[in-house]
Amino acid sequence: MSGLHRRELLHGLGMAGGAFALSRFVPAWAQSGTSGLVSSPEALTGENIALTVSEGHFSTGGRSAHAVMINGTLPAPLIRLKEGQNVCLHVTNRLKEDTSIHWHGLIVPFQMDGVPGISFPGIRPGETFIYDFPVRQSGTYWYHSHSGMQEAVGHYGPIVIDPAGLDPVQADREHVIVLSDWSPLHPHVLLKRLKQMSGYFNMQKQTLAGLLAGKDQSARERLQWGAMRMDPTDISDVTGSTYSFLVNGHGTAENWTGLFTPGERVRLRIINASAMTNFNVRLPGLPMTVVQCDGQHVQPVETDEFQIGVAETYDVVIRPNEARAYGLIAEAVDRSGLVRATLAPRTGMVAEVPELRQRPLLGMKDMGMDMSGMDMGHGGASGHSDPATEGRAGHSMKMRDKSVAPQVRMGPGVATLSPMPMDRTADRPTGLEDVSHRVLTYADLKSLLPHKDRRPPTRTLDIHLTANMERYMWSFDGVKLSDGAEPIAFRHMERVRVNLINDTMMPHPIHLHGHFFELVTGADEHNPLKHTVNVLPGGKVSFDLTADALGDWAFHCHMLMHMHSGMMRVVTVRHDAGTP
Template sequence: MTDSHFDRRAFLGGAAFLTLAGAFPAWARSGSAGLSPSPDTLSGDAIALTVGTSHFRTGGRSAHAITVNGTLPAPLIRLKEGQTVRIDVANRLGEDTSIHWHGLLVPFHMDGVPGVSFPGIRPGATFRYEFPVRQSGTYWYHSHSGMQEAMGHYGPIIIDPAGPDPVACDREHVVLLSDWSPVHPHTLLRRLKQMGGYYNYQRQTLDGLLAGKDQPLDERIDWGAMRMDPTDLSDVTGATYSYLVNGHGTAENWTGLFAPGERVRLRIINASAMTNFNVRLPGLPMTVVQCDGQNVQPVDTDEFQIGIAETYDVIVQPREDKPYALIAEAIDRSGLVRATLAPRMGMVAPVPALRQRPLLGMKDMGMDMGTMQHGGHGGGAGQAMAHDMGGHGPAMADHKMKMLDPSVAPDVPMGPGVATLSPMPMDRTADRPTGLEHVDHRVLTYADLRAMTPGTDSRAPDRAINIHLTANMERYMWSFDGVKLSDGAEPIAFRHGEKVRVTLINDTMMPHPIHIHGHFFDLVNGPDPARFPRKHTVNVLPGGKISFDLTADAIGDWAFHCHMLLHMHAGMMRIVTVRHEGAEA
């Protein structure tokens, strides 16, 4: 069956036919004067959502879409801290659906994960979500059924604080980033399983070598012997994706208005399926005031990387009567989207050229750079790795790369799904993120984030656990600790009320945005635990490790997964159980 037949059949089976060119909710329309009450802003104690099918078109590409109340992106839901909300979700699809309230602290049976917290919403059925609103900030919602999230089933949530908002602004815009492909996500996954680098059109070339843009020949030979590609930063790229701001591509030029001198709050959400973005506004500095819905001490920057499912609120203050570009560039530099902040409609900010695509290095393989620079290593990556792996040089030609060493991670099963283990992973919270290591302006790191107010649990952790992010990228197999969820992975068990230090170790050469449901955690990023920032998603850099302190305060079964949709679907997911002491898991 061809892709076109597959997509056409799925489309014709839908409940509606709607071309979405220009059919956006008010908050996402170009020329928005900022967030304000409008008929399609959903608020109050009773909200109704209908999940259906439509047709979406952008950048000359069009395909079947899954929409909420007929739009892509979905309507803005605006709530108030302290209220109780009832949200009725009607399913008009020919398949099950669901909604997960990303980052919201809800009872586990309202969390919206089929097979974990509820059965899902059957075709023709309506499910009522009802929960108290326990927090404020910028969040979002999306399907947790199949691959619907990649097909348009996502929208923003803003929760206003019960008291005064410590972030002062004159106007605010939601900036929802996403990726869009006319190819069905199941087809994307099938192609990647056939060839892991299917969408990587930026491999090294002879011309790149001669121009000095690619690795020297000896390093390239070493990486080739290890079956590793230093350009393999993203599985699905601009070769098939259109990158969007509020559903608009660069040519469609989403425009948010301002008056010169105003303090403008941008509520930036990465709702992509597979794309981490580097975000900047050339010539306009940003002040980060919130991360994952939680207020942080203001920090000035010129660019930051936003992992999939993260949110950042920033304040900008454009003073000149001119357009400013808002740029979200895919981390592999295979594409970008430009939106415009402007004092008037019709103004268009320039589109910068794509910057040179980055190359992964030894640190991204979990190799300690200081160790490698001693001992007279000649040659390139292969010899350095052979030394650091305890003299396992002959193994370098093996098709599995043979970075495997049971002494490094004895609890990780050695099977076909684990091709590499980082021999010397480092804490990379203070590192500039992938692709931003060498830019000549300020770049936000996790080490820059400080909580606005101290956390509520000042205890030292009761215990510590390590979780490895594992993969065989060549075979497109993804897992935690070498075991896919579908292969019977045991739940990660916590006792109610305990505080656990969790260390994520990335044994792959891609960054992974890891999300836990039902909880926030305190990201370990400096000497002062009282100011650890609270997050629900953390992007773990390649070959690195990152730690967070989790207080298991929510009884129930919770999803814990990589928020790269295809990675989660391929197995990088576990269930976290929280039970009272002595209760059965």
């Protein structure tokens, strides 16, 4: 046997051994080589479902650590329900600490929402809690812990809800794709290191070599950014230096493979269940038609790549006509790593792993200081940025000028306020500004059906996303939840225009429990419905909310460590008399 063939055999045996090891703790729906959710025998279905949360151990890419698993698997079991049914989920806690499950995106009574301290007390060790609620919707959703950052160590799983009637999305086959990040370091250790040094995991800082090669900022720009204590490479807090990125619990070497027959319409239900990572998703050589976002139907729109924020879901339909392997690529937004899975007509095929693209740099727009359309004193509007001019403008606008945000509580936790935040829903997201192919933006999304509630909002509410990134402090309006932040109060059934203003230089996926909101993109009655929206750095997002769900609800950034550090509030919805 030649050395080459021997190496191929050993590699194949190693991959097979890895696949066998994975199969012991990966649920059937997530195993490599699956033909998809044809009859869903691997899903938990029916009116009574039992889930047990317990300790486990997880390994990938040579990294191994403690995990929290559900029914002994990571990711957790697939739950498949039917719109209109009732479900009782019996959740037993076998951990040594409290746990919980939040049904992300599901419209449930607030007592069933699963957030300790807000909607219920949590599930103590040895106890069983029964979540009992009607299923009022269809689409792609997921579930995860809201206790002790357990979500970061494996406590997450997918939910698929079939519509009561005809599904407008017609496909011959469907695969669930759960994206996640995994570190052998416990999330509490990660958070401690970030508080000690906010750039601890950033291994892509600018260098002299980058300056000389013309890939990074100029020396003058660096001095200006340094004077403002800003780092244009500070895009992700936790990076590929410690994270392994996973598809259905598999790293790139483990090559999760989903099968298809050439010519089929294949539906991919893509869920970002990561703790801290926004992903850019693409299938090189294969266009994707987006048909759902956050479980809600949208008018089909074709694209080549999209960014999926933490906790968002996108359903796409693809049509692979060739009998070859296609790579499903999820690249971290800061380009510190990626995961490659394979879609193929048979097992054993391996798609190409592309090189990481050049990491992006933040600019003045990400500070909320976009001068591109302004007269900068040179006789007209500037179509490009002049760092010297922008630097002077930035200082003159006082990046802690409270007049731009009078409701923000100023203090050490608020380093900057965006002087000129702009609506960025039509902007390509971070890192995809200059790629040559099509990129999805929020402005491309239009709901399939017009909204029923067409009342104009009766009031407007501004909420600032605030931080001192250098000290790793995160908040809404300068107030952390633990600092006695007052609830955000809505009257039952009132219509409110909410403006989210990002005063930081990092994107924030903001999630409202118990509700869907209409993202204001200019599509009027076809504005997309969402439960999570990724607010770009220095940008502003507006949504119209009908406060139709009575109770107390969590409202937070879904970057787990931002939420844990204070970027969270309680939303209350009450009758006029104040009775819940």
